[in-house]
Amino acid sequence: MRLWTVLRDSARLMVGVPRYDVYVAHMAERHPGEVVMSYPEFFRNRQDARYGGGASKGISRCC
Amino acid sequence: MTTTLKDHGPFALLGLIGAGALGVIATANGEQVSALWMVLAAVSVHLIAYRYYSRFLAGRVFGLDGGRQTPAHLKNDGLDYVPTNRYVLFGHHFAAIAGAGPLVGPVLAAQMGYLPGMLWILAGVVLAGAVQDFIILFISMRRDGRSLGELIRMEMGNAAGTVALFGAFMIMVIILAVLALIVVRALAESPWGLFTVAATVPLALFMGVYGRYLRPGKIAEVSIIGLIGLVLAIVYGQAIAESAVWGPMFTLTPIQLCWVLIGYGAVASVMPVWLLLAPRDYLSTFLKIGAVLALAIGLIILAPPLKMPALTKFADGSGPVWSGTLFPFLFITIACGAVSGFHALISSGTTPKLIDTETDARFIGYGAMLMESFVAIMALAGASILDPGIYFTMNAPAAVVGTTAESAAAAVTAMGFPIDAATITRTAGEMGEKTIISRTGGAPTLAVAMAEIFSGLFGGLAMKAFWYHFAILFEALFILTAVDAGTRAGRFMLQDLLSLAVPSFKDSTALWPGFVATGLCVSAWGFFLYQGVTDPLGGINTLWPLFGISNQMLAAVALMLGVAVLFKMKKQRFAWVAIVPAAWLVLCTVTAGGLKLFSADPKVGFLSHATKFGDALARGEVLAPAKSLSDMERIVFNDHVDAALCVLFLSVVLAMIFFTVRTCMAALRDGKVTTAETLAVPA
Numbered sequence: 001m002r003l004w005t006v007l008r009d010s011a012r013l014m015v016g017v018p019r020y021d022v023y024v025a026h027m028a029e030r031h032p033g034e035v036v037m038s039y040p041e042f043f044r045n046r047q048d049a050r051y052g053g054g055a056s057k058g059i060s061r062c063c
Numbered sequence: 064m065t066t067t068l069k070d071h072g073p074f075a076l077l078g079l080i081g082a083g084a085l086g087v088i089a090t091a092n093g094e095q096v097s098a099l100w101m102v103l104a105a106v107s108v109h110l111i112a113y114r115y116y117s118r119f120l121a122g123r124v125f126g127l128d129g130g131r132q133t134p135a136h137l138k139n140d141g142l143d144y145v146p147t148n149r150y151v152l153f154g155h156h157f158a159a160i161a162g163a164g165p166l167v168g169p170v171l172a173a174q175m176g177y178l179p180g181m182l183w184i185l186a187g188v189v190l191a192g193a194v195q196d197f198i199i200l201f202i203s204m205r206r207d208g209r210s211l212g213e214l215i216r217m218e219m220g221n222a223a224g225t226v227a228l229f230g231a232f233m234i235m236v237i238i239l240a241v242l243a244l245i246v247v248r249a250l251a252e253s254p255w256g257l258f259t260v261a262a263t264v265p266l267a268l269f270m271g272v273y274g275r276y277l278r279p280g281k282i283a284e285v286s287i288i289g290l291i292g293l294v295l296a297i298v299y300g301q302a303i304a305e306s307a308v309w310g311p312m313f314t315l316t317p318i319q320l321c322w323v324l325i326g327y328g329a330v331a332s333v334m335p336v337w338l339l340l341a342p343r344d345y346l347s348t349f350l351k352i353g354a355v356l357a358l359a360i361g362l363i364i365l366a367p368p369l370k371m372p373a374l375t376k377f378a379d380g381s382g383p384v385w386s387g388t389l390f391p392f393l394f395i396t397i398a399c400g401a402v403s404g405f406h407a408l409i410s411s412g413t414t415p416k417l418i419d420t421e422t423d424a425r426f427i428g429y430g431a432m433l434m435e436s437f438v439a440i441m442a443l444a445g446a447s448i449l450d451p452g453i454y455f456t457m458n459a460p461a462a463v464v465g466t467t468a469e470s471a472a473a474a475v476t477a478m479g480f481p482i483d484a485a486t487i488t489r490t491a492g493e494m495g496e497k498t499i500i501s502r503t504g505g506a507p508t509l510a511v512a513m514a515e516i517f518s519g520l521f522g523g524l525a526m527k528a529f530w531y532h533f534a535i536l537f538e539a540l541f542i543l544t545a546v547d548a549g550t551r552a553g554r555f556m557l558q559d560l561l562s563l564a565v566p567s568f569k570d571s572t573a574l575w576p577g578f579v580a581t582g583l584c585v586s587a588w589g590f591f592l593y594q595g596v597t598d599p600l601g602g603i604n605t606l607w608p609l610f611g612i613s614n615q616m617l618a619a620v621a622l623m624l625g626v627a628v629l630f631k632m633k634k635q636r637f638a639w640v641a642i643v644p645a646a647w648l649v650l651c652t653v654t655a656g657g658l659k660l661f662s663a664d665p666k667v668g669f670l671s672h673a674t675k676f677g678d679a680l681a682r683g684e685v686l687a688p689a690k691s692l693s694d695m696e697r698i699v700f701n702d703h704v705d706a707a708l709c710v711l712f713l714s715v716v717l718a719m720i721f722f723t724v725r726t727c728m729a730a731l732r733d734g735k736v737t738t739a740e741t742l743a744v745p746a
Binding site (some may be wrong): 051 | 139140141143145148150151152153154158159275280282336337340343344348349352417548593
C-alpha cells in the first residue's frame with residue numbers, strides 16, 4: 001500500500017471512520033441486494049458508533 | 064552463522080549504542096549532557112525489546128497463529144469488524160492510547176532528576192506496559208473483540224467482573240478530576256490561554272454543523288478549517304488579553320474556572336456527539352500527532368542540553384512538587400508512558416475488531432505502547448532542558464514559593480536551584496503571561512519547554528509566546544475532549560452498575576436514567592476537582608498520587624487477567640511474563656496506598672493530616688494554609704474522603720488477587736485447557 005494511502009486511512013481511522021470503498025465492496029460481495037448506505041449515511045453511522053456507545057464502544061481516551 | 068550475524072548483528076550494535084548512551088547519561092556527574100543521548104538510549108531499548116521480548120511473547124507465550132481467523136474476518140461487517148492494514152491500525156491504536164498522561168507524569172517526576180524517571184519509563188514499558196497492552200489485545204482478539212469487563216467476567220466470574228467495573232469507574236472519576244485540574248491550573252489568570260480554549264467551542268460547533276450538513280464526512284476539509292481557526296484564536300488571543308474590556312472577562316480565578324469546567328462537562332456530555340465532541344476530537348487527535356512529531360524533530364535537530372541534574376536531593380521524598388520517597392511514589396507518578404491500566408480498555412475496544420491477521424497484534428499491541436513510552440521520554444527530556452530554577456518556580460505550590468517573583472526566587476534558590484527574580488519575570492514575559500509562578504500540573508511546564516524547542520526551530524524569540532499558547536491549547540484541547548468523552552463513558556459505566564440494583568437504568572437511550580447517571584458522574588469528578596482547586600498545596604499533590612495508584616491498579620488487574628488466561632491455556636510455565644509486572648504493580652500500589660493512608664508524615668498520609676487538622680480544629684486553632692474554621696473542617700472532611708478512596712482501591716486490588724488465585728488453582732486442577740476462547744477457524 002502506498003504511503004499516502006496509509007497515512008490518509010490512518011488519519012481517518014483515528015477519528016473512527018474506516019474505508020468506505022471496503023464497506024461497499026463488502027456489501028456487494030456478502031450481502032448483494034441489500035441497501036448500501038451512501039457515504040454521508042456511512043459517515044454518520046460511524047460517528048454515532050464512535051462517540052455514542054459505552055466505555056468499550058466509544059472513545060475512552062485519557063492517557 | 065552469516066544469518067545469525069545478519070539477524071542479531073544490528074541489534075548487538077544497537078545494544079552497544081544504547082549502553083553507550085546510558086553510560087554517558089549516568090556518568091555525567093554534574094556536567095550537562097545532550098537530550099539526544101536520552102532519546103538514543105530510549106530508541107535502542109525500545110527496538111531491542113521489540114525484536115526479542117515481543118517476539119518471545121508472540122511466539123512461545125501466546126502462540127499467535129497467522130492461520131487462524133481474526134474477529135475482523137469472522138464477523139466482518141464492513142463497519143465495526145473490518146480487516147485493516149497493520150500500519151493504518153497502528154496509527155489508530157496509538158492515537159487512542161496517547162493522551163495527557165504520558166506528557167504530565169514525567170514532568171512531575173523530573174523533580175527527582177531525569178535518571179530515575181527515565182529508567183522506570185524504559186524498564187516499565189518493556190516488562191509491564193507493553194506486555195499489558197499486548198496480552199489484553201491478544202485475549203480480546205481471541206474472544207470476538209470483547210471488552211475488558213466482559214473478558215474478566217468470562218474468565219474469572221461475575222463477581223470479579225463487577226469489582227473490576229466498579230474499580231474502572233472510580234478510576235475514571237479520578238482521571239477526569241485530575242485532568243480538569245490541570246486545565247484549571249494552566250488557564251487560571253491567563254486571559255490569552257482561556258480565550259483561545261474558549262474560542263474552540265464556537266469553532267467546534269461550526270465544524271460540527273459543517274461536517275454533518277454542509278459537507279458531510281469531509282474530515283480533511285473540516286479539520287483544516289478548524290486548524291486555521293485555532294491559529295487565528297491564538298494570534299488574536301494576545302490582543303484580547305491586552306484589551307481593557309475583554310482581558311478582565313477572560314481572567315478567571317481557579318474557583319471560577321472550576322465551576323465553568325463542571326458546567327461545561329455536564330452540558331457537553333449530553334449534547335449530540337456530532338455537534339461538539341466529534342469535531343473537537345478531530346482537532347485534538349491531529350494536533351496531538353503533529354505536536355508529538357514536531358517535538359521529536361525539535362529534540363533531534365536542536366539537541367538541547369539537559370539542565371536538570373540526573374538525580375536531585377528530592378529523591379528522598381522532600382520535594383515540593385509531590386511528596387513521598389522514590390519507592391513507591393515515582394512508580395505511581397509516572398503511570399502512562401511506563402504502564403497504564405487505561406490502555407486495557409482501548410486494547411479491548413475497537414482495535415481487536417480490526418486486526419487482519421493474529422500476528423499483527425505484536426506490532427500493534429506491543430509496538431504502539433513503545434511509541435507512547437517514547438512520548439513520555441520526550442516529555443521528561445522537555446522538563447529537563449529547562450533551567451531547574453524555572454522548573455521548581457512553576458511546579459512548587461504557592462504555599463511554598465509565594466506569589467511574587469522575589470519570594471519565588473528566594474524560595475527556589477534556598478532549595479538549591481539558584482534563580483533570580485528578573486529571570487522569572489522575563490520568562491513569564493517571553494511566554495506572554497503575567498506570571499509563571501506555581502503553575503502546577505505539568506502542562507504549563509511542558510508548554511514552556513515546547514515553546515523553547517519550537518521557537519528554536521521556527522520564529523525565534525518573537526514566536527515564543529505564540530508557541531507557549533499553542534502548546535497550552537493543544538494540551539487543554541485534548542484534556543477537554545477527554546473530560547467530555549470520559550463523562551459519557553463514565554455515565555454508561557455507572558448505568559451498567561446501577562442497573563444491578565435498579566434494572567430500569569440498563570436502558571442507555573432512556574432520558575432520565577441518562578440524566579441521573581450524567582449528573583452523578585459530573586458531581587463525582589466535580590467534587591474532587593473542587594477539592595483540588597481549593598487545596599492550598601495545589602491539589603496535584605493530593606490527586607495525582609490517587610490517579611497514579613488507581614491507574615496502576617487497573618494495570619495490575621489487567622495483567623492478572625493475563626495470568627489467569629495463561630493458566631487456563633495450560634501455559635503456566637510462561638505466566639511469569641504477567642505475574643512479574645503484576646506483582647511489581649501490586650507492591651507499588653499497595654505500599655503507596657498504605658503510606659497515603661497510614662504514613663505518620665502529614666504531607667504524605669491522609670489520616671495523619673486529618674488528625675493534625677482535626678486536633679487543631681478541636682482546640683479552635685486555624686492552621687495555615689486554612690484561613691477559617693470552616694476551611695479546617697473541609698480539609699478534614701476531604702482527607703477522610705481521600706482515605707476512604709484509598710481503602711476502596713486497595714480492596715479492589717486485593718479482591719482481584721483473590722479471584723486470580725482462585726481461577727488459577729481451578730485451572731491447575733483441571734486436566735484440560737479451560738479458556739473461553741472463540742473456536743479457531745482456519746483462515
